[in-house]
Amino acid sequence: MDINEIHNLLKTVFEEAIGEVKTDKPVDPYIFIDAGKINAVSYFLRDEERLQFDSLSCLSGVDYDKDNFAVVYHLFSFALNQKLVVKVLVPKSAPVVPTISDVWATANWHEREAYDMFGIIFEGHPDLRRILCPEDWDGFPLRKDYKVQEFYNGMKVPY
Amino acid sequence: MDQFLINIFGDNIIKDIIIPVPVLIWVSVFALGAVLAERKISAFMQDRIGPNRTGKWGILQTIMDVVKLFQKEFVTPIRSNKILFRTAPYLVFTAAFLGYAVLPFSSVYIGVDLNLGLFYFFAITSLGVMGLLLAGWSSNNKYSLYGGLRSVAQIVSYEIPTALSALSVVMIAGTLSMQKFCVLQGGGIQNWYIFGGPGGISRLIMIPFLLSSALILFISTLAETNRTPFDIPEADSELVAGVHLEYSGMMFAMFFFAEYAQMFAVSGIITTLFFGGWQSPFGDLIPFLNSPVMQIFWFLIKGLFFVFVQIWLRWTLPRVRVDQLMIICWKYMIPLAFINLFAIGLYLVL
Amino acid sequence: MSELRTEEMVLNMGPQHPSTHGVLRLQLVLDGEIVIDVKPYIGYLHRCFEKHCEAMTYPQVIPYADRMDYVNSMSNELGYAIAVEKLCGIEIPERVEYIRVIMAELQRIASHLVALGTYGNDAGAFTPFLYCFIDREKVLELFEITCGARLLYNYIWIGGLSHDIPKEFIPKTKEFIKYFRPRIKQLNGLLSYNKIFIERTANVGVLPADYAINAGASGPTLRGSGVKFDLRKNDPYSIYDRFDFDIPVGNGEQGTLGDCWDRYMVRVHEMEESLKIIEQALDNIPEGDVQSAVPKRVKPPIGEIYVRTEVPKGELGYYIISDGSTNPFRVKARSASFCNVSLIGAMSRGHMIADVVMILGSYDIVLGEIDR
Numbered sequence: 001m002d003i004n005e006i007h008n009l010l011k012t013v014f015e016e017a018i019g020e021v022k023t024d025k026p027v028d029p030y031i032f033i034d035a036g037k038i039n040a041v042s043y044f045l046r047d048e049e050r051l052q053f054d055s056l057s058c059l060s061g062v063d064y065d066k067d068n069f070a071v072v073y074h075l076f077s078f079a080l081n082q083k084l085v086v087k088v089l090v091p092k093s094a095p096v097v098p099t100i101s102d103v104w105a106t107a108n109w110h111e112r113e114a115y116d117m118f119g120i121i122f123e124g125h126p127d128l129r130r131i132l133c134p135e136d137w138d139g140f141p142l143r144k145d146y147k148v149q150e151f152y153n154g155m156k157v158p159y
Numbered sequence: 160m161d162q163f164l165i166n167i168f169g170d171n172i173i174k175d176i177i178i179p180v181p182v183l184i185w186v187s188v189f190a191l192g193a194v195l196a197e198r199k200i201s202a203f204m205q206d207r208i209g210p211n212r213t214g215k216w217g218i219l220q221t222i223m224d225v226v227k228l229f230q231k232e233f234v235t236p237i238r239s240n241k242i243l244f245r246t247a248p249y250l251v252f253t254a255a256f257l258g259y260a261v262l263p264f265s266s267v268y269i270g271v272d273l274n275l276g277l278f279y280f281f282a283i284t285s286l287g288v289m290g291l292l293l294a295g296w297s298s299n300n301k302y303s304l305y306g307g308l309r310s311v312a313q314i315v316s317y318e319i320p321t322a323l324s325a326l327s328v329v330m331i332a333g334t335l336s337m338q339k340f341c342v343l344q345g346g347g348i349q350n351w352y353i354f355g356g357p358g359g360i361s362r363l364i365m366i367p368f369l370l371s372s373a374l375i376l377f378i379s380t381l382a383e384t385n386r387t388p389f390d391i392p393e394a395d396s397e398l399v400a401g402v403h404l405e406y407s408g409m410m411f412a413m414f415f416f417a418e419y420a421q422m423f424a425v426s427g428i429i430t431t432l433f434f435g436g437w438q439s440p441f442g443d444l445i446p447f448l449n450s451p452v453m454q455i456f457w458f459l460i461k462g463l464f465f466v467f468v469q470i471w472l473r474w475t476l477p478r479v480r481v482d483q484l485m486i487i488c489w490k491y492m493i494p495l496a497f498i499n500l501f502a503i504g505l506y507l508v509l
Numbered sequence: 510m511s512e513l514r515t516e517e518m519v520l521n522m523g524p525q526h527p528s529t530h531g532v533l534r535l536q537l538v539l540d541g542e543i544v545i546d547v548k549p550y551i552g553y554l555h556r557c558f559e560k561h562c563e564a565m566t567y568p569q570v571i572p573y574a575d576r577m578d579y580v581n582s583m584s585n586e587l588g589y590a591i592a593v594e595k596l597c598g599i600e601i602p603e604r605v606e607y608i609r610v611i612m613a614e615l616q617r618i619a620s621h622l623v624a625l626g627t628y629g630n631d632a633g634a635f636t637p638f639l640y641c642f643i644d645r646e647k648v649l650e651l652f653e654i655t656c657g658a659r660l661l662y663n664y665i666w667i668g669g670l671s672h673d674i675p676k677e678f679i680p681k682t683k684e685f686i687k688y689f690r691p692r693i694k695q696l697n698g699l700l701s702y703n704k705i706f707i708e709r710t711a712n713v714g715v716l717p718a719d720y721a722i723n724a725g726a727s728g729p730t731l732r733g734s735g736v737k738f739d740l741r742k743n744d745p746y747s748i749y750d751r752f753d754f755d756i757p758v759g760n761g762e763q764g765t766l767g768d769c770w771d772r773y774m775v776r777v778h779e780m781e782e783s784l785k786i787i788e789q790a791l792d793n794i795p796e797g798d799v800q801s802a803v804p805k806r807v808k809p810p811i812g813e814i815y816v817r818t819e820v821p822k823g824e825l826g827y828y829i830i831s832d833g834s835t836n837p838f839r840v841k842a843r844s845a846s847f848c849n850v851s852l853i854g855a856m857s858r859g860h861m862i863a864d865v866v867m868i869l870g871s872y873d874i875v876l877g878e879i880d881r
Contacts, residue, residue, distance in 0.1 A: 204636060
């Protein structure tokens with residue numbers, strides 16, 4: 001199924017939760033989805049007959065623009081050999097996204113990494129803590145306005 | 160040898176002091192040489208050269224290692240039990256060395272010719288496990304504890320096939336004394352117990368059972384001395400160094416000397432029981448080769464051959480897991496050893 | 510004495526351990542020798558690859574991409590170069606494509622040799638490790654005569670390659686292929702079909718196929734469970750669709766389908782398949798100039814792209830967002846080992862400590878890739 005058909009299918013099932021589809025080159029086409037509904041949409045994407053997206057290739061956090069974070073999901077279907085990219089935008093003031101680690105087990109660690117690097121809170125995640133940085137690190141490194149901390153446990157950080 | 164020394168010194172006590180000295184010298188030289196041999200043999204098997212910088216062919220390598228280890232600091236973990244921690248390596252080495260008391264190096268030279276020689280040997284090697292357990296427990300370290308517990312399980316379990324397979328030969332010989340084993344196998348290679356021992360052609364029927372007894376004895380003693388494929392207590396890819404984890408310097412060296420000393424002692428047992436001990440394979444055909452001095456040579460050659468096989472196996476085979484080790488012992492070796500015992504007993508009775 | 514608890518023990522296979530293939534901390538909760546739970550802690554090798562990319566130009570990222578999975582540098586560079594070329598719309602010469610494939614497959618062999626050698630080492634067999642490294646030396650020598658480096662190359666550039674192959678490369682590679690085929694048989698005889706090794710790895714760490722797909726496993730980890738999926742065939746990139754090779758899949762030959770032995774054997778067979786690809790590519794390299802399409806300045810249009818390639822460890826995906834300037838806006842590297850190592854908790858329950866070591870070795874992780 002190509003991206004427009006998938007978009008229409010999702011719109012018929014989920015109506016307003018589905019944003020527009022972007023297909024201009026050289027972009028990989030993607031569909032915007034409302035943050036609140038991503039869990040339900042993920043179940044649908046995984047279980048629906050014509051879609052069967054049984055694996056999550058990649059989940060990335062992105063510092064999208066001045067006011068928003070984005071979480072980008074790259075999905076792949078082993079059964080039907082098709083790909084899909086889904087984006088969720090959340091405001092920087094309240095970056096909360098429902099988790100999809102119950103849909104695809106891959107998302108567990110990827111969401112922890114997005115939390116660690118950007119501070120995006122994934123609601124319902126079984127074990128949301130920092131994965132790459134030490135547990136008591138301050139700040140979220142991949143944000144564009146990140147300033148590295150001066151001291152960490154008594155050691156000077158920037159050299 | 161005892162009488163000879165008493166005649167010289169006229170005193171029992173001095174004799175008792177002098178007798179173990181050659182064995183002590185041999186154990187030290189052997190341990191030094193075995194470490195080097197292991198490194199060189201493993202290097203040749205792995206297509207590399209091994210130590211060759213300290214002395215030609217790396218001969219002085221182990222001596223340099225000992226010098227290095229002597230000047231290392233004795234690190235004792237803070238919350239370990241210091242007394243047990245310090246004594247454990249010496250216990251292990253003592254147990255290994257005491258086994259040499261009954262190894263028949265020659266018809267005139269044996270430490271003590273007990274008429275329970277074999278029994279004494281097995282009893283002493285089982286004392287070594289106490290040292291390992293003490294080392295594992297007193298290091299106050301979970302990895303060492305694992306190593307210690309595994310070693311207890313392993314050594315205690317493998318005592319049984321060792322004893323059973325040795326029993327097969329004891330039944331044929333009718334004695335437990337190590338010197339008598341060697342004396343009874345005199346007269347040439349056809350009289351060695353691996354081929355059925357002295358006697359008529361009908362003895363040859365026992366060969367398969369004796370061969371499998373020898374094999375079981377060899378494998379069980381590999382487990383007794385913690386050699387790969389049974390080197391789980393010191394499994395250095397799972398438990399970092401297992402039992403020896405917290406030891407440094409001379410204490411660490413003690414563990415290694417104990418292991419190499421035991422390797423030779425165990426090879427000595429196998430040669431005595433199955434391969435004629437100090438008997439030359441030519442028997443009485445060439446009397447010079449059967450003189451007491453040459454006998455030492457035969458004993459050492461056979462012992463060293465088995466040490467070589469042990470080293471060879473170490474660098475070829477992977478390690479078995481702990482529960483598989485127990486399965487091999489209890490489900491395969493012990494029933495096989497019993498079958499051998501039964502078959503040989505049946506033959507002797509009929 | 511009274512406060513000695515005997516139900517469970519927490520053991521740290523800490524950041525420094527001979528068998529965790531890098532600085533990985535595994536917290537094992539044990540009941541005697543049986544593992545109840547395994548919690549991996551990563552981040553000890555985090556070097557902020559993604560943050561660095563935002564401060565550098567596109568070609569400057571390539572040495573950093575090398576250092577992610579340092580055992581397989583060519584494959585990392587290849588994925589990144591393909592992604593940026595697609596974003597910019599650069600057409601590269603045929604010669605460059607062929608040489609890239611040859612380098613990637615040689616790198617696959619070298620990486621699998623490390624994996625197999627260290628796996629034998631984990632099991633206690635010390636000799637196959639050295640035999641594998643002897644063969645790996647020959648591959649590294651081929652890399653050295655081409656680009657001067659043995660481990661971290663900076664060779665595959667955006668739009669081309671940094672150096673052309675020297676004239677002795679093709680004869681030497683042919684010699685290597687002839688030398689290496691019997692060595693695989695020797696490795697099989699020494700380690701793969703050794704009864705003790707089979708006892709250690711068969712029926713250990715069984716990964717069911719549907720859980721593997723759901724949890725994002727890829728590469729030999731996924732193929733060991735019977736899923737016949739390889740990005741070089743199912744989603745071809747570069748010129749892989751011109752070559753004829755097979756995808757080895759685990760088949761439960763010794764023990765259950767999806768156990769450690771299957772994953773190990775998939776790697777051994779993959780080395781043989783790589784030799785086939787290299788042979789076919791060597792005979793057909795066209796002439797050309799490897800530097801002709803390398804742009805002076807890489808300034809992709811605004812857009813984003815996700816490209817995934819089959820590295821020896823699995824699926825390496827690069828998600829690059831460009832905002833029209835010479836520096837990338839966001840580079841996310843989705844590494845194969847990151848997803849593979851998250852499986853270890855589920856796979857080790859109920860096994861013993863020795864098995865945890867074998868399971869971890871069968872996933873073939875490199876911490877540089879996990880932590881980036």
